[in-house]
Amino acid sequence: MEFQLVEKTENSAVFSLESNSETLKKYPFEFELQLIYTLEDTSLHIEYKVINKSGKKLPFSIGAHPAIALPENFEDYAFKFEKEEVLKYYLLENDLISNKTKVLETTNGTVPLNYQLFENDALIFKALESKSLTILEKSKPYINVDFKDFPSLGLWTKDQAPFICVEPWLGYSDTSENSGDLFEKEGILILDSDQTFNSKFTITIL
Structure with missing residues (x-):
């Protein structure tokens, strides 16, 4: 609108x-x-x-969908989260958030970017200790996203796209166990x- x-x-x-x-x-x-x-x-x-x-x-739920341009090769970039923590994210199944999770592996405290990370769509973090994330370009700080007011985060890109989306969220998509009552929706x-x-x-x- x-x-x-x-x-x-x-x-x-x-x-x-x-x-x-x-x-x-x-x-x-x-x-x-x-x-x-x-x-x-x-x-x-x-x-x-x-x-x-x-x-x-x-x-209500509310969140952002900013796309950040990555002018160099995608693999030249990495994420560095504010805190060292277990980066557990939830998998999508049929456009719903399932109970299946994976852990985002880090290398020297960073997450090197590659398109395979997003082959199953977005990485959905329901809760993070980190409240900011820095994108590194060839190991140097490039962009920082600070999201202290937002408990959840989505990370997403399209295959071969020259951008990465860093999405602070208050609430998220329906889970596979959603009752259909908006007031009972997880994260609402x-x-x-x-x-x-x-x-x-x-x-x-x-």
Whole structure:
């Protein structure tokens, strides 16, 4: 859907999307969603503001899908997570998150990139101790993504694509055991009537 520009400065822009007759047919809650972009030096801050206008509890998930260009060969890049931890991710089956997991192996604290990592689609981390991730280019820091407000993370690319997606999430796709009740969905957030939810992540060129 198309957002409306509601405010701008030399280094920021605020976009708004409000519920309407069409959204209410599919998602029966009144809301406003604001996306706030702010440039600061070499950093881009992306803030989400969810405003519950429905007069009842509002279930929602929100997350990002930024693609970061990798101008060199894909194998010249690596991930370095903020903390040393077991990088357990969940596998997709028929577009649902299964109970099957794998562990992302590290080499000297980094994860070298190759397209085979993504042959079964995205790597889905439901919970991480790390709250930031640095992309290395030929072992040197290239881009950092800081996602302190987001417990979950998706990593994804297409075969032979010159980019990598680093996706901070609050909530994620349905699991294979989902009941179909939105309020019971794993990872869902519930916002009380007339309340506002804020979260922010930052992408920094290093």
